[in-house]
Amino acid sequence: MARRRGWGGSPPENDEEAARRIVSAAVDLIARTGAEISIAEVAESLGVIRQTVYRYFPSADSLMRASAIASVSDFLDRLTARVSGIEDPAEAMTEAVVFTLAEVPRTPHLGILLSTTYSNATPDGLTSEEAQTFGMAMIRRFDVDWEHYGYDEASLHELVEYVLRTMQSFFVSPGTPPRTEDELRRYLRRWMGSSIIAQSHPAM
CATH class of the missing domain: 1.10.357 (Tetracycline Repressor; domain 2)
Structure with a gap:
């Protein structure tokens, strides 16, 4: 359960939901800034540590590309x-x-x-x-x-x-x-x- 701590007090039910919420957070950040974002920024927006995001996305690039696909x-x-x-x-x-x-x-x-x-x-x-x-x-x-x-x-x-x-x-x-x-x-x-x-x- 350690990987699901934080999350603004509302942890995801499973890994699939966790990945979706990470992608959603990245999409929202990109939409607001119109620029590249970091794993640290995504983790902060979710109330989790960077290692939690890295468990689902091994690099910032992989997360950004998943976010792009989800938002086009x-x-x-x-x-x-x-x-x-x-x-x-x-x-x-x-x-x-x-x-x-x-x-x-x-x-x-x-x-x-x-x-x-x-x-x-x-x-x-x-x-x-x-x-x-x-x-x-x-x-x-x-x-x-x-x-x-x-x-x-x-x-x-x-x-x-x-x-x-x-x-x-x-x-x-x-x-x-x-x-x-x-x-x-x-x-x-x-x-x-x-x-x-x-x-x-x-x-x-």
């Missing part, structure tokens, strides 16, 4: 509205990437999810399980018949990895000066879009 549902709803009715996979993905890159400065959790600069994160973070989950959640919101265009589950995961890497490059280095949305849309449609539709010809 509103973004995904807005993305769905943006790509609604677009059935062409290249067009849908182009619009999704343009929208996502525009939203990063306005959505701290999204920036943390896609950033490699937080804490001890490495470039491999963008292909982490959390980032892949985010990417798959994105493309499953599209009105695209992926199977019709030759995509199975394995190739969809590869597509997500490719698109995450593409977004990461623009997130880290948007260019000088950065492209406008229309310029970025034309660029992505020409180069990324051609790769997406090259998977195969639509099924007859």
